[in-house]
Amino acid sequence: MNDTATATIESAIKECDSHVAKCRRARALLEQAFPLSSERFKNLEEDTIEHIDQLVYRFTKMQDSMGTRLLPSLYSYVEADDSPKPFLTILMRLEQLGILTSAEQWQFFRNLCNNLAHDYPESIEQTVDTLNVLNEEFSIFEKMYTKVREYWMSLK
Numbered sequence: 745m746n747d748t749a750t751a752t753i754e755s756a757i758k759e760c761d762s763h764v765a766k767c768r769r770a771r772a773l774l775e776q777a778f779p780l781s782s783e784r785f786k787n788l789e790e791d792t793i794e795h796i797d798q799l800v801y802r803f804t805k806m807q808d809s810m811g812t813r814l815l816p817s818l819y820s821y822v823e824a825d826d827s828p829k830p831f832l833t834i835l836m837r838l839e840q841l842g843i844l845t846s847a848e849q850w851q852f853f854r855n856l857c858n859n860l861a862h863d864y865p866e867s868i869e870q871t872v873d874t875l876n877v878l879n880e881e882f883s884i885f886e887k888m889y890t891k892v893r894e895y896w897m898s899l900k
Contacts, residue, residue, distance in 0.1 A: 746821060746824075748817075748826075749817045749818075749820045749821040749826070750821065752813050752814075752817040753813075753814060753817045753818055753821060753896055755813070756809050756810070756813040756814035756817065757814065757893055757896065759805075759806075759809050759813075760806050760809055760810060760814065760889055760893070761893075763802045763803070763805050763806035763809070764802075764806060764886055764889060766798060766802040767799055767802045767803055767806070767882065767886070768886075769798075770795045770796075770798040770799035770802065771799060771879065771882060773795045774792065774795050774796065774799065774879070777792050777795075777796075778875075778876065778879045779876050779879070779880075780872045780875055780876055781872065782868050782869055782872050785868060785871070785872045785875075786868065796875065799878070799879075800860050800875075800878070803857065803860070803878060803882070803885070804857050804860060804861065806889070807853055807854065807857045807885075808857070810889065810892070811831070811850075811854065814892065815831075815834055815835070815838060815844070815892070816829075816831070816834055818838065818843065818892065818895075818896065819834045819837060819838055822838075822841065822843070823837065832847070835847035835850055835851075838892075842895075843891070843892055843895045844888065844891070844892060845887065845888050845891055846888070849884060849885075849888060850888070852881075853881075853885050853888075856874065856877060856878060856881070859874045860874055860875075860878065
């Protein structure tokens with residue numbers, strides 16, 4: 745069990761490291777674009793749109809990798825328990841152990857990720873608001889990941 749969890753954790757960390765690096769780069773390239781307004785959003789240049797797409801894609805991929813691979817495998821490793829558990833149970837336990845900063849923050853970012861998945865042309869205002877929140881709050885998400893990563897590295 746620990747060998748499988750270890751391999752999954754290592755793989756997920758490599759994947760998340762790549763995603764966070766791409767998010768950082770995209771955010772740096774977008775520094776002048778934020779905060780967005782609806783009017784500004786409608787008139788963005790193609791390069792800026794590509795950087796926003798990169799940020800959204802990498803954030804959602806990272807959030808997904810953490811939620812489906814990293815956190816469940818880390819829980820399994822730490823608790824020596826590979827029986828299926830509700831994800832909320834995993835989040836709460838990792839928070840209790842001080843591995844995850846906040847289950848509530850995790851849920852916030854999961855909801856943000858879900859909002860980003862629904863990109864409707866008639867809801868530009870919501871898209872702009874969601875992108876602004878992502879840009880403003882990304883550092884909190886990154887710190888959440890870094891804490892999980894550092895915890896794992898301290899076990900090695």
